[in-house]
Amino acid sequence: MVGHNLRLLPVEHKDVPFTGLWIGTWSMGGEGFGPHDLAFSLSTLQEAFAKGFRHFDTAGFYASGRSEELLAKAFSKKRKEIFISTKGGLWRRGRKVWHDASPKALRDALYQSLKRLKTDYIDLFQLHWPDPGVPVDESLGAMEEFKREGLIRFVGVGNLSSQMIRAYIKPGMLIAHQVHFNPVYFETLDSLRAGKEGARCINCVTSPFEQGLLVSPIYLKKRLGKKDVRNRNPLFSDHALKKRLQYFFDKCADEGVSPAASITGWLLAKSEVDVVIPGPRRPEHIHDLLEGIRLDKSCVDLVVSELLQNPKK
Numbered sequence: 056m057v058g059h060n061l062r063l064l065p066v067e068h069k070d071v072p073f074t075g076l077w078i079g080t081w082s083m084g085g086e087g088f089g090p091h092d093l094a095f096s097l098s099t100l101q102e103a104f105a106k107g108f109r110h111f112d113t114a115g116f117y118a119s120g121r122s123e124e125l126l127a128k129a130f131s132k133k134r135k136e137i138f139i140s141t142k143g144g145l146w147r148r149g150r151k152v153w154h155d156a157s158p159k160a161l162r163d164a165l166y167q168s169l170k171r172l173k174t175d176y177i178d179l180f181q182l183h184w185p186d187p188g189v190p191v192d193e194s195l196g197a198m199e200e201f202k203r204e205g206l207i208r209f210v211g212v213g214n215l216s217s218q219m220i221r222a223y224i225k226p227g228m229l230i231a232h233q234v235h236f237n238p239v240y241f242e243t244l245d246s247l248r249a250g251k252e253g254a255r256c257i258n259c260v261t262s263p264f265e266q267g268l269l270v271s272p273i274y275l276k277k278r279l280g281k282k283d284v285r286n287r288n289p290l291f292s293d294h295a296l297k298k299r300l301q302y303f304f305d306k307c308a309d310e311g312v313s314p315a316a317s318i319t320g321w322l323l324a325k326s327e328v329d330v331v332i333p334g335p336r337r338p339e340h341i342h343d344l345l346e347g348i349r350l351d352k353s354c355v356d357l358v359v360s361e362l363l364q365n366p367k368k
């Protein structure tokens with residue numbers, strides 16, 4: 056892991072031990088991830104803060120703004136001690152989802168986020184997804200304007216292809232780029248590599264546990280509820296992967312490490328990865344993430360090798 060992410064620190068940052076591990080709050084908003092308990096979400100955030108985490112990732116899109124409201128509720132008295140990363144450009148009404156990352160829509164999204172987060176600045180404001188109808192540089196230009204106005208501290212992007220990175224992100228820009236990547240979701244590796252060429256991006260890996268599939272044995276058998284967003288994820292019904300997952304869970308048990316810790320450790324050790332953004336839901340999940348920082352690399356490689364494509368199994 057490269058230390059570029061050190062520049063993305065909270066305003067008051069005397070003790071920030073984990074700059075490479077942020078807390079994602081998508082599922083904590085309470086929509087689309089099965090049963091939800093607000094008290095658990097709040098205590099998870101409080102536990103994360105108590106254990107030294109200071110970076111929290113959200114989006115106006117998540118749970119129709121409720122993930123942002125949750126952060127405001129949890130950290131109303133600690134605003135300057137935490138780093139809030141949020142996003143705009145992806146919209147939803149009911150079941151309809153659409154892109155609008157025009158300058159006006161991004162400004163609307165930013166104002167809504169500021170209101171829900173009860174703050175007068177956002178640390179990192181990102182283009183959630185590139186909008187097929189708006190060139191990425193137009194969206195970036197709008198966000199640079201927000202920065203000049205003092206409404207945001209840093210500009211970021213999400214889900215850009217390697218071609219887009221080379222076309223729109225100049226060498227040396229070092230802007231945060233969120234990319235879905237984990238031991239079973241590799242197709243974005245070229246984007247991570249493009250981000251490292253000439254220090255274009257701080258690579259922030261999202262859904263490191265493939266929305267829970269890689270760390271919770273219950274998903275080997277459990278049927279998801281009708282409204283669960285993971286019904287759209289084909290890996291949740293991939294039988295060959297589930298077979299590999301069983302080997303992985305067994306190996307983790309043999310080695311005495313948790314699946315979440317081993318994947319966290321594996322990702323943090325990759326040269327293409329600067330930041331890992333998991334989505335814990337319960338206070339005890341924070342413990343696994345901390346274990347992931349400390350794990351021995353050879354142990355991590357041993358267990359995660361069960362997850363990587365292995366034709367013999």
Ligand SMILES: NC(=O)c1ccc[n+]([C@@H]2O[C@H](COP(=O)([O-])OP(=O)(O)OC[C@H]3O[C@@H](n4cnc5c(N)ncnc54)[C@H](OP(=O)(O)O)[C@@H]3O)[C@@H](O)[C@H]2O)c1
Binds near residue numbers: 315335336339341
């Ligand atoms: N920029 C983007 O487009 C984008 C896209 C996706 C995600 N993200 C960001 O990435 C974050 C994480 O992604 P994600 O929510 O999709 O899922 P994830 O981190 O891949 O998986 C989270 C799920 O793993 C399970 N889990 C079990 N043990 C855990 C542990 N020790 N720590 C954490 N989770 C554990 C929980 O499921 P159970 O409920 O089964 O316990 C939890 O809901 C999001 O919250 C969001 O901030 C960004």
